[in-house]
Amino acid sequence: MIRNTRQREALMRVIRESSRPLTPPEIYELARVHYPKLGLRTVYRHIRDLLDSREIMGIDYPGQPVRYEVVDSRGSRPHLICRECRKVFDLPVEEPAIVYPKLQDFVIEGHEVIYFGRCRACVERAQRESSGSDSASR
Numbered sequence: 001m002i003r004n005t006r007q008r009e010a011l012m013r014v015i016r017e018s019s020r021p022l023t024p025p026e027i028y029e030l031a032r033v034h035y036p037k038l039g040l041r042t043v044y045r046h047i048r049d050l051l052d053s054r055e056i057m058g059i060d061y062p063g064q065p066v067r068y069e070v071v072d073s074r075g076s077r078p079h080l081i082c083r084e085c086r087k088v089f090d091l092p093v094e095e096p097a098i099v100y101p102k103l104q105d106f107v108i109e110g111h112e113v114i115y116f117g118r119c120r121a122c123v124e125r126a127q128r129e130s131s132g133s134d135s136a137s138r
């Protein structure tokens with residue numbers, strides 16, 4: 001039980017300290033630094049528990065693996081998606097206020113604001129690839 005609690009806390013720390021929502025395999029890789037014997041199945045089990053206790057929430061975009069982040073008491077934040085590597089980042093600003101339309105045949109329970117672009121790693125990689133040689137200049 002104690003080991004379970006420690007593992008759970010370690011997973012929470014990994015998720016909390018990340019600057020972006022993480023997939024279960026990413027959480028697994030980061031947590032294994034502290035818990036080399038941790039299994040991926042155990043990670044999935046803890047994720048289910050953390051979801052049940054509403055400590056984390058899933059970010060679920062079409063065509064993408066579900067990623068998890070810590071539930072923020074200030075509500076959900078907008079996300080940035082890199083068009084190239086498809087990583088999802090948190091945008092540390094408040095979400096613009098959106099007034100839900102009243103619909104006859106649909107109950108709106110929430111929404112996500114997504115900004116698309118390119119992350120720093122992808123921009124830098126593109127710059128390296130396009131500059132080619134050291135003497136290249138703009």
Ligand SMILES: [Zn+2]
Nearest residue numbers: 082085119122
């Ligand atoms: Zn990227």
